Amino acid sequence: xxxxxxxxxxxxxxxxxxxxxxxxxxxxxxxxxxxxxxxxxxxxxxxxxxxxxxxxxxxxxxxxxxxxxxxxxxxxxxxxxxxxxxxxxxxxxxxxxxxxxxxxxxxxxxxxxxxxxxxxxxxxxxxxxxxxxxxxxxxxxxxxxxxxxxxxxxxxxxxxxxxxxxxxxxxxxxxxxxxxxxxxxxxxxxxxxxxxxxxxxxxxxxxxxxxxxxxxxxxxxxxxxxxxxxxxxxxxxxxxxxxxxxxxxxxxxxxxxxxxxxxxxxxxxxxxxxxxxxxxxxxxxxxxxxxxxxxxxxxxxxxxxxxxxxxxxxxxxxxxxxxxxxxxxxxxxxxxxxxxxxxxxxxxxxxxxxxxxxxxxxxxxxxxxxxxxxxxxxxxxxxxxxxxxxxxxxxxxxxxxxxxxxxxxxxxxxxxxxxxxxxxxxxxxxxxxxxxxxxxxxxxxxxxxxxxx
Amino acid sequence: xxxxxxxxxxxxxxxxxxxxxxxxxxxxxxxxxxxxxxxxxxxxxxxxxxxxxxxxxxxxxxxxxxxxxxxxxxxxxxxxxxxxxxxxxxxxxxxxxxxxxxxxxxxxxxxxxxxxxxxxxxxxxxxxxxxxxxxxxxxxxxxxxxxxxxxxxxxxxxxxxxxxxxxxxxxxxxxxxxxxxxxxxxxxxxxxxxxxxxxxxxxxxxxxxxxxxxxxxxxxxxxxxxxxxxxxxxxxxxxxxxxxxxxxxxxxxxxxxxxxxxxxxxxxxxxxxxxxxxxxxxxxxxxxxxxxxxxxxxxxxxxxxxxxxxxxxxxxxxxxxxxxxxxxxxxxxxxxxxxxxxxxxxxxxxxxxxxxxxxxxxxxxxxxxxxxxxxxxxxxxxxxxxxxxxxxxxxxxxxxxxxxxxxxxxxxxxxxxxxxxxxxxxxxxxxxxxxxxxxxxxxxxxxxxxxxx
Numbered sequence: 029x030x031x032x033x034x035x036x037x038x039x040x041x042x043x044x045x046x047x048x049x050x051x052x053x054x055x056x057x058x059x060x061x062x063x064x065x066x067x068x069x070x071x072x073x074x075x076x077x078x079x080x081x082x083x084x085x086x087x088x089x090x091x092x093x094x095x096x097x098x099x100x101x102x103x104x105x106x107x108x109x110x111x112x113x114x115x116x117x118x119x120x121x122x123x124x125x126x127x128x129x130x131x132x133x134x135x136x137x138x139x140x141x142x143x144x145x146x147x148x149x150x151x152x153x154x155x156x157x158x159x160x161x162x163x164x165x166x167x168x169x170x171x172x173x174x175x176x177x178x179x180x181x182x183x184x185x186x187x188x189x190x191x192x193x194x195x196x197x198x199x200x201x202x203x204x205x206x207x208x209x210x211x212x213x214x215x216x217x218x219x220x221x222x223x224x225x226x227x228x229x230x231x232x233x234x235x236x237x238x239x240x241x242x243x244x245x246x247x248x249x250x251x252x253x254x255x256x257x258x259x260x261x262x263x264x265x266x267x268x269x270x271x272x273x274x275x276x277x278x279x280x281x282x283x284x285x286x287x288x289x290x291x292x293x294x295x296x297x298x299x300x301x302x303x304x305x306x307x308x309x310x311x312x313x314x315x316x317x318x319x320x321x322x323x324x325x326x327x328x329x330x331x332x333x334x335x336x337x338x339x340x341x342x343x344x345x346x347x348x349x350x351x352x353x354x355x356x357x358x359x360x361x362x363x364x365x366x367x368x369x370x371x372x373x374x375x376x377x378x379x380x381x382x383x384x385x386x387x388x389x390x391x392x393x394x395x396x397x398x399x400x401x402x403x404x405x406x407x408x409x410x411x412x413x414x415x416x417x418x419x420x421x422x423x424x425x426x427x428x429x430x431x432x433x434x435x436x437x438x439x440x441x442x443x444x445x446x447x448x449x450x451x452x453x454x455x456x457x458x459x460x461x462x463x464x465x466x467x468x469x470x471x472x473x474x475x476x477x478x479x480x481x
Numbered sequence: 482x483x484x485x486x487x488x489x490x491x492x493x494x495x496x497x498x499x500x501x502x503x504x505x506x507x508x509x510x511x512x513x514x515x516x517x518x519x520x521x522x523x524x525x526x527x528x529x530x531x532x533x534x535x536x537x538x539x540x541x542x543x544x545x546x547x548x549x550x551x552x553x554x555x556x557x558x559x560x561x562x563x564x565x566x567x568x569x570x571x572x573x574x575x576x577x578x579x580x581x582x583x584x585x586x587x588x589x590x591x592x593x594x595x596x597x598x599x600x601x602x603x604x605x606x607x608x609x610x611x612x613x614x615x616x617x618x619x620x621x622x623x624x625x626x627x628x629x630x631x632x633x634x635x636x637x638x639x640x641x642x643x644x645x646x647x648x649x650x651x652x653x654x655x656x657x658x659x660x661x662x663x664x665x666x667x668x669x670x671x672x673x674x675x676x677x678x679x680x681x682x683x684x685x686x687x688x689x690x691x692x693x694x695x696x697x698x699x700x701x702x703x704x705x706x707x708x709x710x711x712x713x714x715x716x717x718x719x720x721x722x723x724x725x726x727x728x729x730x731x732x733x734x735x736x737x738x739x740x741x742x743x744x745x746x747x748x749x750x751x752x753x754x755x756x757x758x759x760x761x762x763x764x765x766x767x768x769x770x771x772x773x774x775x776x777x778x779x780x781x782x783x784x785x786x787x788x789x790x791x792x793x794x795x796x797x798x799x800x801x802x803x804x805x806x807x808x809x810x811x812x813x814x815x816x817x818x819x820x821x822x823x824x825x826x827x828x829x830x831x832x833x834x835x836x837x838x839x840x841x842x843x844x845x846x847x848x849x850x851x852x853x854x855x856x857x858x859x860x861x862x863x864x865x866x867x868x869x870x871x872x873x874x875x876x877x878x879x880x881x882x883x884x885x886x887x888x889x890x891x892x893x894x895x896x897x898x899x900x901x902x903x904x905x906x907x908x909x910x911x912x913x914x915x916x917x918x919x920x921x922x923x924x925x926x927x928x929x930x931x932x933x934x
Contacts, residue, residue, distance in 0.1 A: 191791025200896030338644025
């Protein structure tokens with residue numbers, strides 16, 4: 029139903045410009061440089077051409093049918109342009125701010141837009157939003173220059189966000205971590221398309237394997253629960269609600285005019301819909317990293333293997349605090365480990381391989397403990413002090429993960445040397461976290477999926 | 482009382498070796514390359530010389546009085562060597578493992594060491610520890626090669642840790658963040674010197690402005706509370722207790738033989754002693770970054786200034802969840818802001834400067850809100866999308882912090898571009914955190930100091 033937003037063939041850019049640094053110019057450059065393969069129609073009565081592209085005086089001067097128009101013109105002129113060309117457009121992405129979030133006049137402009145939507149021929153994303161970043165269609169209306177915000181590559185995660193800056197920041201983080209995405213939608217003041225519309229689309233979207241949602245407010249709770257339930261039945265959906273506390277809710281109101289509502293109500297709705305509840309920015313990042321890429325866990329029993337006793341104990345604390353179980357080694361597992369681990373290794377959970385750890389000891393300890401029925405997943409925490417550890421370790425662990433088909437999360441805290449090893453784990457297909465808390469939270473998300481279903 | 486550990490003039494290395502990769506060789510290289518200016522005495526009957534240094538067959542063959550002997554020889558021979566030379570030594574740092582943490586035989590060896598201590602002429606750090614890293618004396622017994630673990634520079638923070646690997650990991654993180662330290666002590670099985678001894682020394686140590694403690698177990702609770710109280714009355718002391726949960730406590734036992742005890746007891750002791758309670762690894766890092774470098778806050782009222790509305794709301798949530806107050810702007814503050822902020826900025830807490838933010842708007846918003854009596858500190862959260870933000874911003878904010886003498890914490894989440902800006906804040910003397918949760922937790926630690934006193 030919203031297909032033209034995500035697979036547009038012809039896109040107009042209203043207010044196109046070639047003045048460097050202007051939003052409209054960043055947008056046009058972005059569209060030209062992105063992998064978007066459809067046709068681009070700059071619209072601006074002040075230009076005949078922008079670079080090699082013909083520029084049209086108005087939307088109505090374009091002969092071809094336009095799927096999508098992107099608006100980067102002052103708020104005051106947007107409703108008029110929409111009205112005069114609503115029959116020619118399927119969808120509009122209104123980047124411009126100066127609407128409901130900024131007082132009386134802006135609210136009146138929003139009402140005009142809503143009238144156009146009511147007539148039923150046009151759908152609107154925004155206003156006051158970043159719009160769409162889409163690795164399937166190649167569309168990119170996020171008007172931050174590439175040097176300030178990196179774009180993630182293709183992947184299975186889709187993100188829907190009321191806040192544009194939140195979406196931008198997360199995208200930039202994901203790009204830095206090498207995490208790919210499918211569709212990202214920032215819908216700002218959402219006078220039309222909202223989280224429920226997006227969830228409906230993403231439920232049936234083959235490119236989307238998991239969805240993460242940033243919410244300030246939901247207006248139609250019943251519709252939201254219905255759309256989210258349908259989506260969550262097909263793929264993991266996780267959501268953070270900001271404005272959980274009263275102070276923050278007030279701030280959210282002044283930011284997008286959203287009435288944030290009591291958090292308990294959102295919690296109950298998430299639970300009902302089978303949404304994994306996220307408790308803040310960090311959780312959102314953890315979810316973004318594991319939801320689309322990791323296998324979900326059949327249970328919550330975690331095995332911890334480390335070469336740093338203290339960090340291991342810290343991971344055990346964090347696991348229990350995140351709702352996971354850290355069962356001691358039973359006789360069965362001990363038997364499998366006997367003759368494999370030297371006597372200086374502690375036969376407990378966590379297993380501490382000590383400073384005498386080797387790649388082989390890590391891999392044996394993980395395989396022998398995960399191969400039975402006693403543990404559902406592992407957190408493997410190599411500290412890189414032990415001189416015998418090599419760059420082969422990530423691949424060894426990745427092989428066990430593939431072989432045993434159980435989640436394995438890496439936790440490797442430390443400075444420069446350690447951080448330089450994180451990429452090796454990522455390239456081997458393992459999710460890696462720099463703190464016990466992060467690894468434990470990420471692991472717990474893989475169990476929550478099971479729980480909420 | 483423990484002065485010879487921290488300002489030794491003559492240090493012997495028992496088991497010195499020049500075989501590359503061996504612990505004893507890493508130790509010797511470390512001592513030679515470190516800023517330690519005292520005299521080094523290698524001891525090993527197998528060598529006459531190691532590099533340019535004369536090597537002694539035994540400790541008793543050294544004529545000069547030795548302050549400290551570092552032991553990197555098999556556990557089984559340590560008690561004998563100590564016994565035959567205990568009169569000649571003030572202190573010993575026993576790096577070697579294979580004692581109480583590894584079974585019956587090891588426990589017997591520990592008992593022998595304890596007998597030497599009881600006689601009263603020698604003090605022992607360890608066994609099964611990393612020993613001392615000290616930027617005042619230059620001593621460094623942490624036997625991890627420099628390329629695998631960077632050493633922090635000089636600073637006001639001292640760390641005492643039962644776990645060696647925990648200390649190593651934190652040191653490496655601090656070095657990567659440019660945070661300096663004074664003394665770091667890892668005491669492992671602590672058959673003699675323990676957290677209470679270290680707290681007693683650090684209380685009177687001028688180089689130490691703040692102390693962070695990693696605890697698996699405390700044996701003499703009364704003495705600990707006394708030593709910690711005295712230290713905490715002079716400088717901030719923060720502590721994490723691992724093995725808070727039952728599963729983790731079991732693991733701690735197998736790791737250093739410590740009986741972890743019920744967490745509630747530790748909590749009560751921390752409270753009584755005026756120790757700031759830390760709830761895990763991340764908190765420990767936050768404390769390490771702010772305790773020695775930041776002014777403590779007179780109250781818990783936080784002003785949030787950002788250019789990313791959504792992130793601002795998230796910070797407000799995190800602040801409230803960390804026990805801070807995020808009061809709305811009162812009329813007084815609004816008056817100071819009028820005519821300063823353009824109408825598109827939201828006059829709320831957080832202040833959202835939006836994508837039109839400039840260095841000047843950030844600095845005006847922070848100064849005008851912090852300069853009155855309504856707020857005790859600020860979290861400033863620039864997202865780097867807005868094209869008008871420049872590299873001048875950190876210095877501008879740092880100036881306001883100096884001028885107003887209130888804590889200002891930076892929160893700047895994002896990817897590559899943003900991360901490249903973090904160093905600018907650090908160099909300007911500002912502590913910078915990549916997530917709302919981190920910034921809020923760090924800010925809350927500055928209030929807790931006041932609360933616990």
